[in-house]
Amino acid sequence: MNFHRRNVFVTFCFGVTWVVAVAVGWRFVLNYDSAAGAVGTVPQKWPAHSAIHRASDRMTLVMLAHPRCPCTRATMGELARIMASAQGKVNAYVLFFRPKNSKPDWDNTDLRRSAAAIPGVTAISDVEGVEAHLFGAETSGHTLLFGRDGSLLFSGGITDSRGHAGGNKGESAIVALVNNQRPALNRTMVFGCRIADQMKTMKDAICSK
Amino acid sequence: MLEIVDHAWEGRTSTGRADELFQQHRKEIYEDTDRLFGRFMAIQWVGGILFALIVSPHTWVGQTSHIHLHVWAAIFVGGAISAFPIWMTRVWPGAVATRHAVATAQMLMSALLICLTGGRIETHFHVFGSLVILSFYRDWKVFIPATLVIALDHFLRGIYWPLSVYGVLTASPWRSVEHGAWVVFENVFLVMSCLRSIREMRFIANRTAALETSERNSRQTFEEAPIGMAVIGLDDRFRQVNTAFCKMIGYSEEELLSRSPVDLTYPDDRAETRRIAAAMLESNAHCSAEKRFVCKNGEVLWAMRTGCLIRDGAGNPRHFLIMVEDITQRKKAAAALQEAKEEADRANNAKSEFLSRMSHELRTPLNAIIGFGQLLDRQNPTGQQRGHLRHIIAGGRHLLDLINEVLDISRIESGRLQLSLEPVCVSEAVQEAFDLMRPAAVERAIDLSVQPCPELHCYVLADKQRFKQVALNLLTNAVKYTPIGGEVTISYDVSNGGRLRLLVSDTGVGIPAEKLSRLFTPFDRLGAEQSEVQGTGLGLAVCRRLMEAMGGSIGVESIPGQGSRFWIELPRSAPAFGGMVLRSVGRFRAPDANNGKRSILYIEDNRSNVMLVEEILADQAEMELIVAFNGESGLALARQHTPDLILLDLHLPDLSGPEVLTELKSDEIMRRIPVVVVSADATTRQIERLKAAGAHSYLTKPLDVEKFLRAIEEAATPSEETKECVAA
Numbered sequence: 011m012n013f014h015r016r017n018v019f020v021t022f023c024f025g026v027t028w029v030v031a032v033a034v035g036w037r038f039v040l041n042y043d044s045a046a047g048a049v050g051t052v053p054q055k056w057p058a059h060s061a062i063h064r065a066s067d068r069m070t071l072v073m074l075a076h077p078r079c080p081c082t083r084a085t086m087g088e089l090a091r092i093m094a095s096a097q098g099k100v101n102a103y104v105l106f107f108r109p110k111n112s113k114p115d116w117d118n119t120d121l122r123r124s125a126a127a128i129p130g131v132t133a134i135s136d137v138e139g140v141e142a143h144l145f146g147a148e149t150s151g152h153t154l155l156f157g158r159d160g161s162l163l164f165s166g167g168i169t170d171s172r173g174h175a176g177g178n179k180g181e182s183a184i185v186a187l188v189n190n191q192r193p194a195l196n197r198t199m200v201f202g203c204r205i206a207d208q209m210k211t212m213k214d215a216i217c218s219k
Numbered sequence: 220m221l222e223i224v225d226h227a228w229e230g231r232t233s234t235g236r237a238d239e240l241f242q243q244h245r246k247e248i249y250e251d252t253d254r255l256f257g258r259f260m261a262i263q264w265v266g267g268i269l270f271a272l273i274v275s276p277h278t279w280v281g282q283t284s285h286i287h288l289h290v291w292a293a294i295f296v297g298g299a300i301s302a303f304p305i306w307m308t309r310v311w312p313g314a315v316a317t318r319h320a321v322a323t324a325q326m327l328m329s330a331l332l333i334c335l336t337g338g339r340i341e342t343h344f345h346v347f348g349s350l351v352i353l354s355f356y357r358d359w360k361v362f363i364p365a366t367l368v369i370a371l372d373h374f375l376r377g378i379y380w381p382l383s384v385y386g387v388l389t390a391s392p393w394r395s396v397e398h399g400a401w402v403v404f405e406n407v408f409l410v411m412s413c414l415r416s417i418r419e420m421r422f423i424a425n426r427t428a429a430l431e432t433s434e435r436n437s438r439q440t441f442e443e444a445p446i447g448m449a450v451i452g453l454d455d456r457f458r459q460v461n462t463a464f465c466k467m468i469g470y471s472e473e474e475l476l477s478r479s480p481v482d483l484t485y486p487d488d489r490a491e492t493r494r495i496a497a498a499m500l501e502s503n504a505h506c507s508a509e510k511r512f513v514c515k516n517g518e519v520l521w522a523m524r525t526g527c528l529i530r531d532g533a534g535n536p537r538h539f540l541i542m543v544e545d546i547t548q549r550k551k552a553a554a555a556l557q558e559a560k561e562e563a564d565r566a567n568n569a570k571s572e573f574l575s576r577m578s579h580e581l582r583t584p585l586n587a588i589i590g591f592g593q594l595l596d597r598q599n600p601t602g603q604q605r606g607h608l609r610h611i612i613a614g615g616r617h618l619l620d621l622i623n624e625v626l627d628i629s630r631i632e633s634g635r636l637q638l639s640l641e642p643v644c645v646s647e648a649v650q651e652a653f654d655l656m657r658p659a660a661v662e663r664a665i666d667l668s669v670q671p672c673p674e675l676h677c678y679v680l681a682d683k684q685r686f687k688q689v690a691l692n693l694l695t696n697a698v699k700y701t702p703i704g705g706e707v708t709i710s711y712d713v714s715n716g717g718r719l720r721l722l723v724s725d726t727g728v729g730i731p732a733e734k735l736s737r738l739f740t741p742f743d744r745l746g747a748e749q750s751e752v753q754g755t756g757l758g759l760a761v762c763r764r765l766m767e768a769m770g771g772s773i774g775v776e777s778i779p780g781q782g783s784r785f786w787i788e789l790p791r792s793a794p795a796f797g798g799m800v801l802r803s804v805g806r807f808r809a810p811d812a813n814n815g816k817r818s819i820l821y822i823e824d825n826r827s828n829v830m831l832v833e834e835i836l837a838d839q840a841e842m843e844l845i846v847a848f849n850g851e852s853g854l855a856l857a858r859q860h861t862p863d864l865i866l867l868d869l870h871l872p873d874l875s876g877p878e879v880l881t882e883l884k885s886d887e888i889m890r891r892i893p894v895v896v897v898s899a900d901a902t903t904r905q906i907e908r909l910k911a912a913g914a915h916s917y918l919t920k921p922l923d924v925e926k927f928l929r930a931i932e933e934a935a936t937p938s939e940e941t942k943e944c945v946a947a
Contacts, residue, residue: 017310025320028303032327035296039334040380042288080275080287084337109282116282139281150279171382173275174337206281 043172046199047149049165056160057144062103062134069163069188070156071102074136074147075125077117079203081173085151086121088168088181090128096188098130100155105136107150107205139206150202155184163187166198173201236431241424245357245417249313252355256321257308259352263328264301267293271335289335300327315360318353322361325349326368334376334383343398350405357417359410366406370399447522447543450529453536455479455496467522467545469515480541485511485519499528500536509546521547567632574629581622589615617753624757628741631764638768642678642792642852643686645711645719652690653709656698664703667694670710677711679719679789680859681769686789689765689773690721692758693785697725699752701782718771718788729779738775739763762787790859793851818843818862819931822853822879823897824872832866835924842931850874854882857889864934867914869898869905877912884913893934897922 056064064070073089075082093102104125108117117135126133136142145154146165155164164187168180183193271293277284304324307317329345336342346369353361373395376383381390441448447464449457460475468475468483484492488510495506507525514520526541592612600608630636653669660667679686690709697707705726714720730738734745741760759773766773766787777783819842823829829846836842845860847853850871857865865883869876876896883889893915898905906917915934918927 021307021310021316024303024306028299031299032296035292035299036331036334039288039292039296039331040376040383042292043334043337043383044380076279076281078277078279078284080277080289107281112282171337174382176338203278204280207283 043174045172045201046167047152047202047204049152049200050143050146050148052146052154052162052165053144054162056156056162060141060144062105062141064156064160065101066158068098068158069100071100071153071184072141072145072156073102073104073125073151073153074139074142074145074205075104075106075121076150076203076205077106077108077119077122079121079150081169081202082121082150083124084169084173084175085153085167085202086124086128087175088178089125089131089153092168092181092184092188093128093130095185096130099188100130102128102131104131104133105141106133107139107142108135108137110138142205147200148205149200150205152200152202152205153180153184155187164193164196166196167200167202168198169201171201234428237421237425237428240427241421244420244424246313248355248357249318253308253312253317253321255355256318256325256352257305260301260305260321260324260328264293264297267297267328267332292331292335296331297328300324300331318356318358318361319364322353322365323368325353326365326372329369330372330376330384334380338381338383338385346402347405350402350409354409354412357413357420359413362406362409366399366402369402370395373398444542447545449475449480449541449543451480451539451541453538455481458538464543467514467520467543468512474515483512485513487511495526496539499526499539503528503530512543519547520545521550570629574625581618585615585619585622589619617755621755621757624755624761627761628757628764631761631768636768638682638685640680640682640769642794643681643683644794645677645679645721646672648683648687648690649709649711649721652687652694655691656694659695660698660707663698663701665698665701666704666706667698668706668708670708672711677713677719678792678794679771680792681771681789682765685765685769689762689787690723692762693723693787696754696758697723697727697783697785699754700747701725701727705782713791714788716788717791719791720786720788722784722786724782724784726782729781729783730775730777731779732777735775735777739773793855817841817864818845818860819864819866820845820847820853820857820860820862821866822847822850822871822876823866823868824848824870825868828868828897831922835922835927839928848872850876850879853879857883857892858886861888862892864931865892865894866897866931867894869896869909877909880909880912880914895930895934 056070062070062072071092073085075085089102089104093100096102104122106117106119106122106125122133125131134141142148142152145152147154149167151167151169153164153166153168154162157163164180164183166180166183168178168184169175170178170180178198179195180198183195183198186193187196268290271287271290275287275289278287279285301324304317304321307314307320311317326346326349329342329349332345333339333342350362350365353365373384374392377385377390377392377395384390385394441459442461444461444463447467448461449464450459452458456479457475460472465472465475470478470483481489481492491508492510495508498504499506505525505527507523510522510524512520512522523544523546524541525544526539529537529540531537589612592608592615596605596608596612627636649669653667657667694707694709701707706724707726708724709722710724711719711721730745737743737745739759739762742756744754744756747754763773766789769789771787771789773785773787775783775785819836821829821832821844823832823846826848829848833844833846836844845856845862847856850873853865853867853871854874856862867876867879871879874882876898880894880896883892883894890913894913896909896914896917897919898917899919909917916930918930
């Protein structure tokens, strides 16, 4: 009888703990998924020091990505849809972060390969995130669209939360711009891993100057 | 009434047992499914962690990586969701709360999966799959918490975090309703499935309970059967034995189950036992045979073993079922009885032989005593001498009566008495006896009278001389033991059984009831030896034996002080019509007794032919000849005696031979008796016609003795069919 009552009591306590733990954990997960990444100082014009060639006869799309960020997979899917809609009206570059002294294939991941496989997209290594810094991108998946004159038309993420594929505002805005339409907005939040260690990158940049 | 009560009790027990089985089955399902979910949720948890490690193992900051939050979520949130129900399945397996906790947790796992995959529509199938697995419980109530949890999850997240559940930033509340509706849609069918499963489980429980009851009854019947029963496998090993068999054979059940029946069989009977088993395997016939077992204590047990082969539904042999009855005592008693009978027969034969010789030795001097006494009586003796001579002659005659009666008894008991049964006119026989006794009755002033019978000329089937002897004996006793001036009446009528009853009533002293049973005992005169009435004490004993020999019966009713009524009964007969004789050839037997002899009925009107057949069969001790001189009498005798063979002449005074044959073959019993036609008509057409009418064979006159005996031997030997009919 005592054993039975003790078990009931333990079960009740365990049950209450269970409900609380699940609720807290759930809340934490939801918060994380909807937490946007940091955005640096985004240039309004094409950065002059950028090593990337900007086309003058069409728009240029630049995406800064971490080659190992799992959340960016959904972003690549959205990029493929944008490129399909653009019908050759955009030159697209995906710049993958690569540490300076790393092996050459450090950024040769499935993410890079899937980016390279998208028609009209050029995958380039961004050693030490120099280009990312120039474009003001700090979070993987940050996408920028520049016009023929080099002016910034759009900046932000093309997913609505971490790793969530599907229609979203960023993608809609870019597609509208490419098709010479007025977008609903030209700034969105970016969800993903940080591309580079901010402090280290800045330090290196200062040193290089 | 008791049987009805028993059945009612059994019915209640069966229902209760069915409920018990149903609840037990349900509990097993709950516990099994709990254990299944306990393992499944653990695997699901680990699987979720592995999936997170594969898909999104790290989150990156430049070249620095950290464990991705999804991995931690899979570990901790998944663990938190799974831990409690897993623990519940361990601590409270089968409890209602456990399966509801499992249902809730499983839906939370679905919700987490949907959330972590960003609302991928494919992951929504986890919900439907989980509901199906929950239906393993066969408890439709588990769908309530599951549906509530998933509906609430979709509703809340649809409002506040639509991206995490539908993969879009904004979602209409109707989308949650739609998702919930699909869940309800599936639930409807799962609930139907559960209810159907429960109905089937109850049906199975009812049937199992009924089978258990049936099995228990069968087992109880087997176990408590008063005769030994055993099931023997085709491998010649005991499979099952009951208590009676164990007690009979002296071995315990365990000991028997490790043995072969052949091991317990008496060595001389083993080959026969194997042969019977092989015969049963080849046919479906049951087999009964006597055999001997060797008991554990070494004693030999005689048993009547009846066995049969039990086959399965497909007709393949499964095992033997044998029933064993201990007949050791019966065997011993039969052996003792046989020995005693043989001993008694030997003694009886010795006695009869002794009496026969003594009677011869006594008759010789008696002949001289009575004869010379009578001669002297004729030679004018003096008055005193005449008195002495009459004493001598009376004593000699008494001694002669005594010897005759002793010889009659002896002949009857030794089976050497010859009787000639024929229709005897009762009124004539009674009148003769009456005439003989009248002088003695007059001498004692006894009123002797005959009461007329309504049926003046009724006939009985009897030996006329012996019938008269019995009637005279009864009248003699009545006259002797009735005081002077008394009354003696002789009457006869048809009894209730259709037999003729002859009654001799007197107004004598009567016989006490306690002495009536001794009345027919030889030499027991019930104390009359102290009186002046002379007698041997053998008369009634002889009467009884004669009546039994003629197929009749004798009895007495007496009231002391008022008188006695002696009666005899005999089968009635048709009037003599050409004559009808039953002769015992060789040793006599009573007509209805079965002493192993074969009886032959000869229906023939020509006395010369009858005598010839009697002479032919005189040396055949195992055959008895019954003769009928006409067709009607032949049919009557055939019905009465059911002989082993009928010899039939074709030219009879009343019915023709073919008519008699037709009548015989139309009777259900007599049609099995072989009929051999004996006739001088030897035309082929006649022979074929009678054979077609059912005659066994056809013998032509004049008879060839050898051929005649062969034909009789062949026809009188019972066929298998006849044996079966007789056995039946």
